[in-house]
Amino acid sequence: MAALLRGLRVGRALRGFGSVVVPKTSSPQCNGLRRGFHCAALRLQEDKDKSIPVPPSSAASSTTTYHEHYRAPPSKNNTATYMHEAPAPEAAASEAAAKEAPQPNTSYADQSGEQGEEYETEEQLQAHILNAALDFVQLHGWTLEAISAGAETLGLSAASSGMFQNGAGDLVLHFIAQCNAQLTEQMAEQHNQVQLGQAEPKKTAEFLRDAVETRLRMLMPYIDNWPQAMSILLLPHNIPDSLKHLSTLVDDIWYYAGDRSTDLNWYTKRAALTGIYNTTELVMIQDSSEDFQDTWNFLENRIQDIVNMAGAAKQVASTGEAVAQGLMGAAVTLKNLTGINQRR
Amino acid sequence: MQRAVFAHIALHDWTHVFSPLRIRQCCLKHRALPVQLSSRAYSVIPPPRDEAEKALLHSMLRVDHAGEYGANRIYAGQMAVLGRSQIGPLIQEMWDQEKKHLAKFNEILAENRVRPTLLLPLWNVAGFLLGAGTALLGKEGAMACTVAVEESISEHYNSQIRALMEEDPDRYVELLKLIKEFRDDEMEHHDTGLEHDAESLPGYKLLKSAIQLGCTAAIFVSQRL
Numbered sequence: 253m254a255a256l257l258r259g260l261r262v263g264r265a266l267r268g269f270g271s272v273v274v275p276k277t278s279s280p281q282c283n284g285l286r287r288g289f290h291c292a293a294l295r296l297q298e299d300k301d302k303s304i305p306v307p308p309s310s311a312a313s314s315t316t317t318y319h320e321h322y323r324a325p326p327s328k329n330n331t332a333t334y335m336h337e338a339p340a341p342e343a344a345a346s347e348a349a350a351k352e353a354p355q356p357n358t359s360y361a362d363q364s365g366e367q368g369e370e371y372e373t374e375e376q377l378q379a380h381i382l383n384a385a386l387d388f389v390q391l392h393g394w395t396l397e398a399i400s401a402g403a404e405t406l407g408l409s410a411a412s413s414g415m416f417q418n419g420a421g422d423l424v425l426h427f428i429a430q431c432n433a434q435l436t437e438q439m440a441e442q443h444n445q446v447q448l449g450q451a452e453p454k455k456t457a458e459f460l461r462d463a464v465e466t467r468l469r470m471l472m473p474y475i476d477n478w479p480q481a482m483s484i485l486l487l488p489h490n491i492p493d494s495l496k497h498l499s500t501l502v503d504d505i506w507y508y509a510g511d512r513s514t515d516l517n518w519y520t521k522r523a524a525l526t527g528i529y530n531t532t533e534l535v536m537i538q539d540s541s542e543d544f545q546d547t548w549n550f551l552e553n554r555i556q557d558i559v560n561m562a563g564a565a566k567q568v569a570s571t572g573e574a575v576a577q578g579l580m581g582a583a584v585t586l587k588n589l590t591g592i593n594q595r596r
Numbered sequence: 597m598q599r600a601v602f603a604h605i606a607l608h609d610w611t612h613v614f615s616p617l618r619i620r621q622c623c624l625k626h627r628a629l630p631v632q633l634s635s636r637a638y639s640v641i642p643p644p645r646d647e648a649e650k651a652l653l654h655s656m657l658r659v660d661h662a663g664e665y666g667a668n669r670i671y672a673g674q675m676a677v678l679g680r681s682q683i684g685p686l687i688q689e690m691w692d693q694e695k696k697h698l699a700k701f702n703e704i705l706a707e708n709r710v711r712p713t714l715l716l717p718l719w720n721v722a723g724f725l726l727g728a729g730t731a732l733l734g735k736e737g738a739m740a741c742t743v744a745v746e747e748s749i750s751e752h753y754n755s756q757i758r759a760l761m762e763e764d765p766d767r768y769v770e771l772l773k774l775i776k777e778f779r780d781d782e783m784e785h786h787d788t789g790l791e792h793d794a795e796s797l798p799g800y801k802l803l804k805s806a807i808q809l810g811c812t813a814a815i816f817v818s819q820r821l
Contacts (some may be wrong), residue, residue: 503709512706514661516716 378415380406382426389474394420394481421490424481425497431470432501439463439508457559459509464529464551467501468536472544478537502526528554640704640770653771654710655819656756660775661701661712662818663749666719667694670745673727674738683735683792690742690785697778713818722814726807737803739794744804746786748811753779 372380385402392398396419400410416422445451454462471478485494502525511521531554536547641657644650671691678684705712713719730741753775760768760775797803 507709514702514705514712516712518712519714 374415378422379426381408381412381415382423383430385423386427386474389423389477393477394424394484396420399423418490420484421487421493424484425490425493427474427481428485428494428497431467432497432504434470435463435467435501436504436508438466439504443508453510456509457555460505460525460528461551461555463505463509464525464532465548467529468532468544468547468551471533471536475537482533482537498526498529502529524558528558639707640774641708642767654708656759657701657704657708657710658713659752659815659818660756660778661698661705661710662716662719663752663815664694664698664701664778665716666723666814667745667749668698669720669723670727670741673724673729674731674741675727676724677728677731678735678738681735683738686788686792687738690788693781693785697781700774714821715818719814719818726810730803730807733797736793736797736800739789739792740797740800740803741807743786743789743794744807745811746782746789747804748808748815750779750782750786752811752815753782 381399381403383402384405385399387405388398388401392401396413396416399413399416399420399422403412404410413419418425442451446453474481484490499522502522505525506521511518513521528551532547532551535550536544539547541547641653644653668691671687671694674687675684675691678687704710726741727738730737733740757772757775757779760772765772794800
């Protein structure tokens with residue numbers, strides 16, 4: 253609490269100074285090291301020595317101020333929780349760090365080649381933390397521990413996981429949103445290729461099978477913990493979001509498969525694919541065959557079922573029509589025979 | 597001036613002549629008003645700026661689609677009963693116009709990935725029953741039904757036009773044009789119905805209010821579901 257107030261005061265003072273631009277080069281030691289507290293501590297020491305650069309435009313300052321409000325407490329918490337360095341230089345260093353708060357610009361950002369990414373919105377920060385947390389899911393499961401571990405990798409305090417109101421739910425939802433986005437990107441790319449004539453359009457059944465298989469393969473690294481994730485998604489407060497993700501996924505797959513229906517088929521197709529996806533997912537989590545071959549066989553069979561059903565439905569409709577016409581013809585013949593028609 | 601330009605183009609390869617870009621350039625050169633060359637030159641609704649606008653536009657298109665679908669089925673019902681009578685060709689003509697409207701909305705829905713309303717099977721059956729039922733009351737019944745339904749639909753289109761004009765008439769210029777055109781067609785059907793003795797049906801006022809109440813309820817539900 254005191255740390256929070258200190259952070260606020262620092263933030264307010266800094267608004268006078270404007271804010272800081274991240275120094276371009278980072279410590280060579282940090283690049284090599286496994287990210288950890290030492291890396292952050294080293295940076296803190298360095299920044300203390302560097303001069304404060306020119307303040308940027310006022311537009312950025314508000315987000316930065318927010319960022320600093322956020323950043324200042326963790327650096328204070330770091331000093332409290334991890335007493336690896338002497339407290340005095342640490343406090344001074346963290347003051348400096350708070351002044352140049354956007355700085356523990358993490359090794360993740362560096363390694364991806366992003367140089368200019370100084371200021372983060374809260375959403376971007378949350379996304380970074382959750383991405384980092386995914387690495388720890390195999391170890392800790394879909395839990396707040398994984399999120400804390402991920403936050404620590406970025407040089408933030410473990411208590412940053414408190415930022416996530418929904419806890420593990422946030423992590424799982426983030427993961428499935430990411431997977432869906434990846435799938436949609438791949439399908440859009442394929443679609444473009446077909447439009448440009450560089451690729452042959454796939455048949456619907458094949459396209460559906462490939463799309464569902466691609467999407468389920470993204471679960472493979474996490475398959476051991478996936479039942480936990482599924483149960484998290486079934487919690488009442490997560491159901492609206494998980495349903496929304498599922499419905500968007502299925503709608504996207506059908507759209508790129510070429511469905512442009514505007515009648516009840518819109519609903520039946522999506523319902524069918526949702527059923528296929530969910531059952532295949534369930535089969536996958538208890539599948540122990542080589543490369544999940546049983547799962548893909550199951551998927552193939554279900555899609556064949558749907559195709560057969562669609563074919564059967566068409567046949568029933570056309571038979572029905574033929575029967576109706578036959579009956580009408582019989583009725584008119586009867587009317588003619590009995591002479592009713594002639595009364596007109 | 598335009599002819600000269602076209603003659604000039606005629607000398608070149610035809611595939612270039614009819615490419616959309618060329619045509620657009622030609623039109624741009626010779627149009628009196630300046631036109632914004634946007635990537636949405638061929639779609640009726642602009643790409644939505646945010647979720648709220650998307651929800652609004654989608655619900656408008658959904659209910660319009662449901663309305664045209666229902667009108668289609670009403671005429672089908674009327675034709676089933678009165679198709680072979682004297683009024684048959686007139687009803688067929690109005691039905692064909694509704695079919696064109698429905699085709700246009702199908703196109704827009706498919707293009708913009710708008711979800712159709714879940715109640716379409718209900719409107720399918722209800723529309724057919726309404727059309728057939730009123731047609732059983734005779735030609736005046738069918739015309740009275742037409743008048744009531746077309747009046748409801750025109751009123752609905754007018755309120756959509758008002759809403760869009762209030763929002764941003766320039767942004768929705770093509771959608772407004774489309775809705776105005778369809779509204780004018782519906783008004784024409786309404787007037788045709790009146791011309792053909794719709795009002796001489798006994799109980800005309802009662803039937804008309806009942807049908808219009810049903811239409812209002814249908815519109816309300818289709819916007820949400």
